[in-house]
Amino acid sequence: MISESIKELLIIAASSALISNVVLSQFYGLCPFLGVSKQLKTANGMGLAVIFVITLASLVSGLIYNFVLDKLGIGYLKTIVFILVIAALVQFVEMFLKKYSPGLYESLGVFLPLITTNCAVLGTALTNVQEKYTILQGVVNGFATAGGFWISICILAGIREKIKYNDIPKPFRGMPIVLITAGLMAIAFCGFSGLL
Numbered sequence: 001m002i003s004e005s006i007k008e009l010l011i012i013a014a015s016s017a018l019i020s021n022v023v024l025s026q027f028y029g030l031c032p033f034l035g036v037s038k039q040l041k042t043a044n045g046m047g048l049a050v051i052f053v054i055t056l057a058s059l060v061s062g063l064i065y066n067f068v069l070d071k072l073g074i075g076y077l078k079t080i081v082f083i084l085v086i087a088a089l090v091q092f093v094e095m096f097l098k099k100y101s102p103g104l105y106e107s108l109g110v111f112l113p114l115i116t117t118n119c120a121v122l123g124t125a126l127t128n129v130q131e132k133y134t135i136l137q138g139v140v141n142g143f144a145t146a147g148g149f150w151i152s153i154c155i156l157a158g159i160r161e162k163i164k165y166n167d168i169p170k171p172f173r174g175m176p177i178v179l180i181t182a183g184l185m186a187i188a189f190c191g192f193s194g195l196l
Contacts, residue, residue, distance in 0.1 A: 009140045011196060012133075016144035019193055022120045023152045024186040029120030033153055034178060036111045043157035045104040046111060047150030049097070051143065053089050054121050058142025060085050061125040062135040075129075082125045083116075090116040120149060152189075156182060 022028045029050075036046040061082045069075045094112055097105040105112070115121060124145045128138035159181050168177055 009137065012137055012141050013144035013147075015196060016141050017148035017151065018189065019195060021148040021152060021189050021192075022123070022145050023149055024182070024189045026120075026123070028123045029118050029149055032111045032114055032118060033149070033156065034175070034182070035114075036108065037153050037157040037160055037178075039107075040154060040157040040161055042104070042107045043153045044150075045097075045101075046108055047146075047153050049093050049108070049112065050115060050118070050120070050149050051146040053086065053093055053115055054124050054146035054149075055139060055143045056089050057082070057086050057121055057125055058128055058138045059135065060089070062128055062133070062138040065129055066135065078129060079122070079126065082122055086121050086125070087116045120145065152185065155185060159185075 016022075020026060023030065023033045032046055032050070037043045061078075064081055064085065065075065065078055069078055069081065090113065093115070094105070097108070097112065124142050127145075128141055131137075131141075133141055156178070160178060163177060163181070172180070
């Protein structure tokens with residue numbers, strides 16, 4: 001038998017990744033979702049960077065909120081503190097990619113620093129506080145949320161790589177067909193709502 005705590009973590013993970021997908025249900029993180037999804041390789045790199053940042057931001061922001069801000073009664077500063085934590089983590093990811101994966105660093109371009117202002121990262125940290133998740137639950141929520149982002153951006157990138165060879169009517173070429181595709185993906189992900 002699966003214990004209640006593991007079952008609760010699995011429900012949080014499935015809900016965050018599929019049912020309440022950060023991009024397709026909550027519409028957070030649309031800038032990198034639409035901007036970096038032209039090639040699967042780049043989308044995969046962005047997805048992995050977002051997984052790292054959101055998971056680590058969930059852990060660090062949870063620790064800071066529970067053991068510093070809440071204890072001192074200054075929880076109202078959470079947004080400012082979380083933004084600082086996220087900015088520091090993104091700088092770390094940027095330095096790491098620049099040193100160990102210059103090709104991916106160049107292909108991500110301006111979208112890598114945009115992870116700092118990606119509302120999905122801050123939204124996840126704030127959701128963890130709002131839902132009163134424990135630190136473990138917050139980390140699972142962060143990882144699953146980022147995993148949902150990664151799944152979404154990779155699916156869109158795969159579709160975009162295929163549709164660029166199709167004969168699309170002129171008014172729908174470029175971003176219009178991408179937005180239509182993203183809308184159809186959002187409708188498809190609504191099918192997961194009956195999962196739990």
